[in-house]
Amino acid sequence: MNIMVCVKQIPDTSEVKIDPETNTIVREGVPSVINPADEHAIEAAVHLVEEHGGKVTVMTMGPPQAEDVLRQGLAMGADEAILVSDRCFAASDTLATSYVLANAITHNNNFDLVLTGKQALDGDTAQVPPGIAEHLGIPQVTSAIGIEVEEDRLRVKRLLEEEFETVEVPMPVLISCSSQINEPRRPGIKAKLMAKRKEIKVWDHHSIEVESCLCGIEGSPTRVVRVFAPTFETDGERFEGEASDCALAVVNRLVESKII
Amino acid sequence: MDFSLTEDQTMIVDLVKQIGEDVLAPQASEIAERGEFPEENIELLREMDLFGIPVPEEYGGLDMGFLTWGLVGELLSYYCSTTGSIFGAHMLAQYPIMAHGTDEQKQKYLVPMTTGEHIGAFGLTEPNAGSDAGAVSTKAELRGDRYALNGTKVFISNAGPAQTYVILANLDPEKGTRGLTAFIVEKGTPGFEFGKDEKKMGWDALPNCELIFRDCEVPVENVLYRPGRGFRVAMDTLGVGRLGMAVGAVGLAQAAFDAAILYAQQREQFGKKIAEFQAIQFKLADMATEIELSRLMYQKAAWLKDEDEAFEKEAAMAKVYSSEMVSRVTSEAVQIHGGVGYTREFPVERYMREAKLFEIVEGTSEIQRGIIANRLLRENRI
Numbered sequence: 094m095n096i097m098v099c100v101k102q103i104p105d106t107s108e109v110k111i112d113p114e115t116n117t118i119v120r121e122g123v124p125s126v127i128n129p130a131d132e133h134a135i136e137a138a139v140h141l142v143e144e145h146g147g148k149v150t151v152m153t154m155g156p157p158q159a160e161d162v163l164r165q166g167l168a169m170g171a172d173e174a175i176l177v178s179d180r181c182f183a184a185s186d187t188l189a190t191s192y193v194l195a196n197a198i199t200h201n202n203n204f205d206l207v208l209t210g211k212q213a214l215d216g217d218t219a220q221v222p223p224g225i226a227e228h229l230g231i232p233q234v235t236s237a238i239g240i241e242v243e244e245d246r247l248r249v250k251r252l253l254e255e256e257f258e259t260v261e262v263p264m265p266v267l268i269s270c271s272s273q274i275n276e277p278r279r280p281g282i283k284a285k286l287m288a289k290r291k292e293i294k295v296w297d298h299h300s301i302e303v304e305s306c307l308c309g310i311e312g313s314p315t316r317v318v319r320v321f322a323p324t325f326e327t328d329g330e331r332f333e334g335e336a337s338d339c340a341l342a343v344v345n346r347l348v349e350s351k352i353i
Numbered sequence: 354m355d356f357s358l359t360e361d362q363t364m365i366v367d368l369v370k371q372i373g374e375d376v377l378a379p380q381a382s383e384i385a386e387r388g389e390f391p392e393e394n395i396e397l398l399r400e401m402d403l404f405g406i407p408v409p410e411e412y413g414g415l416d417m418g419f420l421t422w423g424l425v426g427e428l429l430s431y432y433c434s435t436t437g438s439i440f441g442a443h444m445l446a447q448y449p450i451m452a453h454g455t456d457e458q459k460q461k462y463l464v465p466m467t468t469g470e471h472i473g474a475f476g477l478t479e480p481n482a483g484s485d486a487g488a489v490s491t492k493a494e495l496r497g498d499r500y501a502l503n504g505t506k507v508f509i510s511n512a513g514p515a516q517t518y519v520i521l522a523n524l525d526p527e528k529g530t531r532g533l534t535a536f537i538v539e540k541g542t543p544g545f546e547f548g549k550d551e552k553k554m555g556w557d558a559l560p561n562c563e564l565i566f567r568d569c570e571v572p573v574e575n576v577l578y579r580p581g582r583g584f585r586v587a588m589d590t591l592g593v594g595r596l597g598m599a600v601g602a603v604g605l606a607q608a609a610f611d612a613a614i615l616y617a618q619q620r621e622q623f624g625k626k627i628a629e630f631q632a633i634q635f636k637l638a639d640m641a642t643e644i645e646l647s648r649l650m651y652q653k654a655a656w657l658k659d660e661d662e663a664f665e666k667e668a669a670m671a672k673v674y675s676s677e678m679v680s681r682v683t684s685e686a687v688q689i690h691g692g693v694g695y696t697r698e699f700p701v702e703r704y705m706r707e708a709k710l711f712e713i714v715e716g717t718s719e720i721q722r723g724i725i726a727n728r729l730l731r732e733n734r735i
Binding site: 279281282283284285286289 | 360361364365368372400401402403415
C-alpha cells in the first residue's frame with residue numbers, strides 16, 4: 094500500500110505575527126510544530142504499512158523550515174519526505190493549497206491512500222483534505238477514528254457529532270484522521286538521528302507542473318480581512334469576607350449568570 | 354573553549370526535557386512514596402534509546418560520549434531522581450564491560466544493556482569492605498573451567514531488577530587488592546540469590562539489595578579483564594561512577610532550587626513576597642552559584658574523559674563538591690519553604706533526604722579528598 098501523508102507545520106504560539114500587507118501569518122522565524130492531528134495521520138499510515146506492507150511518504154507545503162515536520166514524520170517511520178516549496182505558493186488559501194498538494198501527490202507516482210489530519214489547529218478550516226480529494230477526483234472520508242483493510246477496500250469508522258459511522262471505500266481514497274484514531278508513537282534518539290540524516294526531496298512549481306496563477310495569493314479567492322490573537326480578560330470577580338459568605342455569593346453569582 | 358551543544362546533543366536534551374515534563378516529573382513523588390522500581394520509566398528510557406549514549410555504535414550505542422551522557426543524567430535526576438539514579442547505576446555495569454570486556458563479552462552483555470533490555474548492577478561493597486576495596490572477602494575459587502563465588506555484597510543499586518552484575522571477588526584475600534577479580538554474573542545463576550532490600554532514609558524506589566553467593570559457579574570466560582586485575586576494573590568504573598554522582602547531584606539540586614525560587618515568589622510574609630527579602634535572595638544566589646559551579650565541574654571531567662585524558666582527579670573533585678553542594682542546596686530549599694518544606698506535601702523534604710546519599714556512595718567525601726590529595730601530591734612531587 095502506497096500512502097501519502099500530508100502534514101502541516103503550525104506556529105507554536107498564540108502570539109502569531111501577521112503580515113499587515115497580506116493579512117496572512119508570517120511563518121519565517123516563528124517557532125513551529127507539527128499540527129497535532131497530523132501526527133495521528135502519520136501514526137495511522139506507519140501502522141497500516143507495518144501491518145500490510147508498503148511505503149509511507151510524508152509531504153508538506155511550506156517554507157524551507159517546514160522540513161522539521163517532515164523529519165518528525167521520518168523519525169516516526171515514514172520512508173520518504175517531500176517538501177513542496179516555492180515563493181509563489183506563499184499566502185495560498187485552502188483552495189490553492191489543496192490544488193498544489195493534489196498536483197504534488199499525482200507527481201509522486203501511484204498512491205493508494207492519502208492521509209491527513211482532520212484539520213489544522215491554526216486555520217481550523219478542515220477544508221484542505223476535502224479540497225485535495227476533489228482536485229484528485231477520488232472519494233474522501235473525513236474524521237476517521239479507525240481504518241481497517243478489507244482486501245482491496247478500506248473500512249473506515251468516522252466520528253460524527255453524536256454517533257459513529259462505518260463506511261467502506263475503494264482505493265485510492267483520501268482519509269482525514271481525527272485525533273482519537275490512535276496514540277502517536279514517540280520516536281527515540283536513533284530514529285531521530287536517522288531522520289535528521291535522510292534526504293528530503295524539494296519540489297517547486299515547475300517540478301509539479303502547477304499554474305502559478307492558481308496558487309499563492311493569486312490563486313486564492315479567500316481574502317483575510319483581519320487576523321488577531323484573542324485577548325482574554327484574566328481579571329476575575331473578587332469576593333471578600335468570611336469563607337461561607339463568599340461561597341454563597343459565588344453560588345448566587347453563578348446562578349445569576351445561568352452557569353449552574 | 355566552547356560551551357555550546359552540538360545539534361545532536363540539543364536534540365537529545367530536548368527529547369529528555371519532553372519526556373521529563375510529560376512523563377517523569379508528574380510521577381516522581383509518587384514513585385518515591387510507593388517505593389517500587391519504576392519499570393514503566395525504564396521502559397520509556399529503553400524506547401528512547403537512552404541507555405547507549407557513550408557506547409560505540411558497533412555495540413548498538415550512539416557513541417556520543419560521557420558529556421552527553423551527563424547532560425541526560427542530570428535532566429533525568431532533575432525530573433525524577435529515582436530514574437536518574439537507576440540510569441547512573443546501570444552504567445556501573447555497562448562501563449567496565451565496555452572498557453575491559455572482550456568482543457564476545459560485549460556482544461553477549463554490553464549489547465542488551467545498551468538497548469536497555471537488560472539492566473546492570475555493580476557489586477563491590479561488602480559489610481566490611483567499601484571504602485577499603487582491598488578488604489573484599491567474597492572469595493573466588495577456580496574449579497576446572499569455572500570459578501566458584503562465595504560471599505555477600507551489600508547496598509547494591511539496581512539489584513533485583515538487574516539482569517547483569519559485575520561482581521568483585523578475591524582470588525586470594527592474602528593479596529588484598531592484587532587478588533581482586535571482576536566477574537560478569539547473570540541473574541538466575543545457581544547459587545546467586547538476593548538478600549534483604551535495605552530500608553533507607555530516602556530513595557525507597559531504588560533497590561539497594563544484598564547479593565548472596567553460595568558456591569555460585571561462573572564460567573572462566575566471564576572474568577572481566579584479567580584474574581587479579583579487578584582493582585583496576587573497579588577503579589575505572591568508580592571514576593565514571595563519580596562522574597555519575599556529580600551529574601545526579603546537580604540534577605537533584607536544580608530541582609530543589611527551582612522549587613525554592615518558585616515558592617519564594619509565591620509566599621507572602623510581612624506584606625510582601627519572601628523573594629523580596631535580601632535574606633532569601635542571598636540564599637537563592639548562593640544556591641544557583643554552587644549549582645552552576647558543580648555543573649561546570651562535571652562537564653569538564655566528562656569532557657576530559659571524552660578526550661581520553663586522565664579525568665579521575667576532576668571526577669573526584671566534581672563528586673565531592675557536588676555531593677556536599679546538593680546537601681546544602683536541598684537543606685536551604687527546605688528552609689526557604691519553612692514549615693511546609695518539612696511536610697510531605699512538598700518534594701523538597703524528599704530532596705533533602707535523598708541528597709545525603711551523594712556524600713556517601715561511590716566513595717565517601719573523605720575518600721574523594723584522599724584521591725584528590727593523592728593525585729595532587731603525585732603531580733607536585735618535589
